[in-house]
Amino acid sequence: MSLLDAWDNQQARYIAAREQRFDALLTVIEWIAAEGENRHPVVVDLGAGPAAIGRRLLRRLPTASYVGIDLDPVLLHLGRRIAEDFDPGRLHMVDGDVTDPAWLDSVGVRSVDVVCSSTALHWLPPDDLRRCLRNAYQALRPGGVLLNADHLGFDEQAPSLTRLAEWVAARDERAAADRGALSWDDWWTRARADDELTSQIEQRDRILGSSAVADETEDHDDVPEPRPPLREFLELARSTGFSEVETVWQRFDDRIVLAVKPGPQTP
Numbered sequence: 001m002s003l004l005d006a007w008d009n010q011q012a013r014y015i016a017a018r019e020q021r022f023d024a025l026l027t028v029i030e031w032i033a034a035e036g037e038n039r040h041p042v043v044v045d046l047g048a049g050p051a052a053i054g055r056r057l058l059r060r061l062p063t064a065s066y067v068g069i070d071l072d073p074v075l076l077h078l079g080r081r082i083a084e085d086f087d088p089g090r091l092h093m094v095d096g097d098v099t100d101p102a103w104l105d106s107v108g109v110r111s112v113d114v115v116c117s118s119t120a121l122h123w124l125p126p127d128d129l130r131r132c133l134r135n136a137y138q139a140l141r142p143g144g145v146l147l148n149a150d151h152l153g154f155d156e157q158a159p160s161l162t163r164l165a166e167w168v169a170a171r172d173e174r175a176a177a178d179r180g181a182l183s184w185d186d187w188w189t190r191a192r193a194d195d196e197l198t199s200q201i202e203q204r205d206r207i208l209g210s211s212a213v214a215d216e217t218e219d220h221d222d223v224p225e226p227r228p229p230l231r232e233f234l235e236l237a238r239s240t241g242f243s244e245v246e247t248v249w250q251r252f253d254d255r256i257v258l259a260v261k262p263g264p265q266t267p
């Protein structure tokens with residue numbers, strides 16, 4: 001199995017309905033392209049990893065183009081290799097921090113139809129998430145849409161629902177492990193052993209310092225994934241200026257939240 005396929009299996013170990021979630025996300029983008037009669041949607045992906053959304057998007061919407069933002073040299077490299085499968089200019093990987101507005105220069109302010117993300121923003125502390133959403137808002141054209149597919153937890157007042165979501169996640173993960181899906185730590189062990197990635201791994205270690213290695217070796221799987229409450233994300237998106245902020249897909253605490261940048265244009 002290729003490293004890229006192993007990545008997908010590894011991620012699906014933690015998000016059992018990952019492909020259904022991608023399907024829902026791409027359905028919204030298809031609708032935007034059809035409804036707004038914009039046959040060439042420009043899509044930016046925050047924390048893109050190895051262009052997980054990009055690969056699926058470009059196959060499904062032959063006129064779309066995609067920019068993936070990430071700061072991990074290994075994952076950027078894997079994403080750039082995928083670009084070779086598509087017409088030139090359709091898939092770009094940008095080395096950038098989603099909390100820093102510098103990436104806006106690479107895509108153009110107010111020129112993006114969709115800013116999306118999968119399983120990336122839940123790691124950001126509130127102030128970083130605020131900055132990240134502000135950047136997304138700036139990048140979007142009026143009427144443009146934010147789509148965040150991520151772990152967004154139940155409210156503190158609903159502890160039973162939190163326990164339910166944790167139970168389901170643990171059960172799903174065990175089932176995926178039984179089917180042979182690598183854990184996060186094991187995937188990185190395999191990436192480190194790949195001769196083609198030696199320089200990117202060195203770069204990663206330099207950028208992330210010792211935390212890069214710690215991230216992969218300190219039994220990452222025993223550290224619970226942060227699951228910031230949905231309510232906080234909705235409030236933050238609304239206070240950034242987005243309207244029509246709603247969940248459009250959900251499996252327990254795994255959701256897609258849609259938000260529209262108000263403006264004279266429709267999505």
Ligand SMILES: C[S@@+](CC[C@H](N)C(=O)[O-])C[C@H]1O[C@@H](n2cnc3c(N)ncnc32)[C@H](O)[C@@H]1O
Binds near residue numbers: 049050052072075098
């Ligand atoms: C769990 S992975 C998900 C990757 C991909 N979206 C997917 O679904 O396969 C989280 C990604 O977010 C990226 N990331 C985390 N913090 C970031 C930041 N501040 N700026 C850019 N990328 C970031 C990581 O490098 C990693 O690629």
